[in-house]
Amino acid sequence: MLNKIWFAMIAIGMVVAAVNGRMEEVSVAILQSTEESVRIVIKLIGPMSLWLGLMKLAEEAGIVQGLARLFKPLAKVLFPKIPVDHPALGSIMMNLSANLLGLGNSATPLGIKAMHQLQSLNKNSETASDAMCTFLVINTSGLTLIPTTILALRVGAGSSNPTEIVGTTLFATACSTIAGIIANKLLIKVGSLQI
Amino acid sequence: MIELINLMSEWAIPVVIFFILSISFYKGIKVYDVFVEGAVEGIATGIKIIPYLLAMLVAIGVFRSSGALDLILDLVAIPLQRIGIPKQVIPLSLIRPLSGTGALGFVTDLINQHGPDSFIGRLASTMQGSTETTFYVVTVYFGAIKIKNTRHAIVAGLVADLVGFIAAVFICQLVFG
Numbered sequence: 001m002l003n004k005i006w007f008a009m010i011a012i013g014m015v016v017a018a019v020n021g022r023m024e025e026v027s028v029a030i031l032q033s034t035e036e037s038v039r040i041v042i043k044l045i046g047p048m049s050l051w052l053g054l055m056k057l058a059e060e061a062g063i064v065q066g067l068a069r070l071f072k073p074l075a076k077v078l079f080p081k082i083p084v085d086h087p088a089l090g091s092i093m094m095n096l097s098a099n100l101l102g103l104g105n106s107a108t109p110l111g112i113k114a115m116h117q118l119q120s121l122n123k124n125s126e127t128a129s130d131a132m133c134t135f136l137v138i139n140t141s142g143l144t145l146i147p148t149t150i151l152a153l154r155v156g157a158g159s160s161n162p163t164e165i166v167g168t169t170l171f172a173t174a175c176s177t178i179a180g181i182i183a184n185k186l187l188i189k190v191g192s193l194q195i
Numbered sequence: 196m197i198e199l200i201n202l203m204s205e206w207a208i209p210v211v212i213f214f215i216l217s218i219s220f221y222k223g224i225k226v227y228d229v230f231v232e233g234a235v236e237g238i239a240t241g242i243k244i245i246p247y248l249l250a251m252l253v254a255i256g257v258f259r260s261s262g263a264l265d266l267i268l269d270l271v272a273i274p275l276q277r278i279g280i281p282k283q284v285i286p287l288s289l290i291r292p293l294s295g296t297g298a299l300g301f302v303t304d305l306i307n308q309h310g311p312d313s314f315i316g317r318l319a320s321t322m323q324g325s326t327e328t329t330f331y332v333v334t335v336y337f338g339a340i341k342i343k344n345t346r347h348a349i350v351a352g353l354v355a356d357l358v359g360f361i362a363a364v365f366i367c368q369l370v371f372g
Contacts, residue, residue, distance in 0.1 A: 056233025147324025180355025
């Protein structure tokens with residue numbers, strides 16, 4: 001999938017640029033994107049090191065496993081194939097909590113940690129497991145209680161009521177997450193029928 | 196309400212750190228040594244993600260700067276307007292899954308143009324806050340563990356985005372319309 005999407009975006013982009021005469025913009029964008037990718041990762045390494053250090057402590061102290069047990073009722077529905085006391089569920093719960101609180105910089109490293117733990121249960125390490133797809137969709141759908149970035153933006157723009165969008169955002173993100181989970185479950189079924 | 200939210204955001208990380216450290220210390224774990232041992236993995240994980248992210252950002256950069264995104268926008272604009280999505284936010288629906296910074300820039304422009312308390316300002320805020328940058332999440336999460344076959348994850352992510360946008364328009368028209 002990614003091979004096709006990647007090639008299509010670049011090939012279509014280049015053909016369109018040739019027709020539009022926008023090759024200069026495209027070559028600037030290519031170089032800027034490469035710099036941007038390193039800048040994003042540099043920014044990510046700090047919080048990631050912090051959370052990986054804390055998660056290591058939390059694992060050794062048994063906190064992650066404890067969180068995993070708390071998460072059990074929901075985990076049974078969302079991640080039926082993962083053993084109920086597996087540390088991956090603890091990391092997933094930490095990631096979801098960070099997302100709900102709007103702590104994006106912390107949610108990403110916790111999510112990566114969870115992916116690593118899900119990978120240890122994966123039969124084919126190059127193919128995403130059902131649990132990985134479910135977890136990914138929950139993250140792409142942006143489940144959050146507090147949309148921190150947009151609240152800061154609205155405060156900065158002088159809104160008279162910056163938090164009035166919290167309710168509407170919660171509704172939209174809940175719809176998005178539920179739709180993503182349902183789509184994911186249906187696509188897993190369709191996929192297993194083909195095999 | 197903004198004070199309460201700020202308070203929660205300010206307290207969350209320090210409280211979690213204090214909680215983890217205290218329990219670990221109480222259990223006799225060498226907290227500093229174990230923390231550093233875990234933290235060192237952050238650097239390797241970050242470096243491993245770079246090529247995946249670079250590849251994805253270059254493709255998105257080419258696609259946007261060439262005008263290809265605008266062409267698709269012209270194609271979908273009329274049907275989307277038919278179902279009641281205001282034309283000012285239609286570009287956002289295409290940029291949001293591709294580029295987090297691009298979408299944030301676009302929302303900032305909309306808010307500055309129309310005002311944060313206008314209908315467009317509120318709708319754009321809701322749209323920006325309610326979904327994540329799908330391609331970034333896929334690239335980083337799957338890149339970190341070297342997944343090559345993403346199966347249906349991208350399709351499911353985009354379905355979630357689409358439903359999120361339609362839900363945002365629906366609820367904003369209901370609440371603010």
